Amino acid sequence: MAVTVKTFRTLALAQPEAAEVGHMGHPDFRVQNKIFATLGYPDARHGMVKLNLEQREGFVDAEPAAFAPVPGGWGRTGATLVNLRTVSLNALAAAIEMAWANVAPKKLVAARRADE
DSSP: OOOOHHHHHHHHHTSTTEEEEEETTEEEEEETTEEEEEESSSSTTEEEEEOOHHHHHHHHHHOTTTEEEOSSHHHHTTEEEEETTTOOHHHHHHHHHHHHHHHSOHHHHHHHHHHO
């Protein structure tokens, strides 16, 4: 079952202090003005999450039809495409949370982990 754009958006905006902003013709999701996820890149069937290389490798190994490196420079730093048609809800939720934690201020990440 495909994950919808609405589900991606809901998961992204559920992260502490997350905000949706338009950027380069598509929505992105930020924490304190740092992008952690994007919708509609490179097309309406995809999103992007800002993982590190090790995290991306784990997601690509687990769900190769759902996760792939972004082509070019951003991909070399961990930017990861998410195929909304094939990604599992659990994997997407985990990837978005990791992407958020990768760019969020350390105090905010620590506060979230203390609440869990």
